[in-house]
Amino acid sequence: MAASQVETREVQLADDLITVRLHIPPGGREKRPAIISMLSDHKVFLERGIVVATYRVNWEFLKPPLPPPVNAADAVVGKWVLASPSKALLGQRYFQTLTITANDVIPRIATYLGTVPEVDRDRLAVVGASSNGFIALQAATHRPRLRAALVLAACGDYHAFLQYSQLGMQGEPLELDPAYDRWLQEQEPFRHPGRLPPTALLMANRRGDPIIPVECADATVRAAAAAYRHARLADRFDYRLIEGSEHGLGPAELEAMMKWIDRWLLDAHDPAR
Numbered sequence: 001m002a003a004s005q006v007e008t009r010e011v012q013l014a015d016d017l018i019t020v021r022l023h024i025p026p027g028g029r030e031k032r033p034a035i036i037s038m039l040s041d042h043k044v045f046l047e048r049g050i051v052v053a054t055y056r057v058n059w060e061f062l063k064p065p066l067p068p069p070v071n072a073a074d075a076v077v078g079k080w081v082l083a084s085p086s087k088a089l090l091g092q093r094y095f096q097t098l099t100i101t102a103n104d105v106i107p108r109i110a111t112y113l114g115t116v117p118e119v120d121r122d123r124l125a126v127v128g129a130s131s132n133g134f135i136a137l138q139a140a141t142h143r144p145r146l147r148a149a150l151v152l153a154a155c156g157d158y159h160a161f162l163q164y165s166q167l168g169m170q171g172e173p174l175e176l177d178p179a180y181d182r183w184l185q186e187q188e189p190f191r192h193p194g195r196l197p198p199t200a201l202l203m204a205n206r207r208g209d210p211i212i213p214v215e216c217a218d219a220t221v222r223a224a225a226a227a228y229r230h231a232r233l234a235d236r237f238d239y240r241l242i243e244g245s246e247h248g249l250g251p252a253e254l255e256a257m258m259k260w261i262d263r264w265l266l267d268a269h270d271p272a273r
Helices: 092-113 131-140 158-164 178-187 214-230 251-267
Strands: 007-013 018-024 032-037 051-057 119-129 148-152 200-206 237-242
Touching (some): 018 092, 032 092, 051 092, 092 178, 119 131, 148 251, 158 178, 158 214, 200 251, 237 251
Parallel strands (some): 119 148
Antiparallel strands (some): 007 018
């Protein structure tokens, strides 16, 4: 599809806190599914006639503001996004930004998409990998009218992520501040699996991923599978454990993602959803 055929619009939401850019493929007046995606390649979605919404959070407008990030040189524990001033606060700022994005930003974008004339409000999805995968999964627990969620190289057990990831404690015990620990438990999707159905959820992880170890996904998968069975919607949850020892996306993840999108956004349209 030529870039000139795709219409692009940009809007500001929540007093300029959120910048949303819509990429609308040609299709006349027909309402189309839409996907909130921060993946680098949108072509595969646009070619299927799916509206793509990308976004940016303008953190300078957040009130109250987040504490500044910790410089790697000043970090006592953790690496990269988990770099923290103490073991007690490992990953706190990281999960603060994820939580704001998942609990507030994604639902606002979903609400906005429901007002776009070209978008079918009953066929909305969110896809994310790595940090954006965490966001996609947590957003799904807040029911922002999502028909599907695709979570790649991420998990919903934040404690296991902090403990086992090479960016965190690398298998050593956690020593979190009690108040932070309680707050983190409130946010963890695997502790609230009943909020996930009826959203059609796909998760995909790599067995040897050092950033998102498989231990981080285990509890999430067990809890989600049980919740979907309980809701009698077992077909709306799928988990793909893929061989590999690197963090990222590859052909297997992308194939699973597109099959899930074809099934739940394109092949099946349930107006009652």
